[in-house]
Amino acid sequence: MQQQIDWLVPVALPALAGDEDFVGLDARVIDFWRYAAPDLRTNTVRALLAEFLVARALGERATRVEWDDVELRWEDLAIVVKSAAFLQAWDQRQLSRIVFTGLRGQSWHPRTGYSGVAAHRGDVYVFAVQTSTSHEAYDPLDLRPWRFWVLPKRVLEDLGASSISLTAVRELVEPVELDGLRDAVRWAGGR
Secondary structure (H helix, E strand, O other): OOOOOOOOOOOOOOOOOOOOEOOOOOOEHHHHHHHHOOOOOOHHHHHHHHHHHHHHHOOOOOOOOOOOOOOEEEOOEEEEEEEEEOOOOOOOOOOOOOEEOOOOEEEEEOOOEEEEEEEOOOOEEEEEEEOOOOOOOOOOOOOOOEEEEEEEHHHHHHHOOOOEEHHHHHHHOOOEOHHHHHHHHHHHOOO
């Protein structure tokens, strides 16, 4: 006879404003944010910023879901957001060559684990690139240099792509700016 498992399910927490105090430490949440994400140009933070930009362009105000199969769910679409930049937050000899990886992967669920099958998990793929090519022009708060290439899953499936270069993406679709992202996602999602 199989034993019933009682799952430890986290409770939803209210959104933080930043002025909340930690208990047992002379610090507030904003202090942690400043420590953890002081530079919007770093790869990890830039990826989160790209997800945020896509979510806001689509009118989403919810917070991201850690460990979800996709970065964003909007209407009935599962959206994967991949981001990159030509410039990094470290010294470079040349501009970065942009290749988006991890387009296919196994889905994961806390109760069942990994699916065992690598697949394209999103319905729509948004390739977000901060296009500045000089550090003097790279203002992380200026969103005008961002460009977004949006593709339906079927295009990547037809290519059999687990990764794709920006050069190849450019051959498949024209970029849009932030204000054109909603229409591009609707198009890629077959709406």
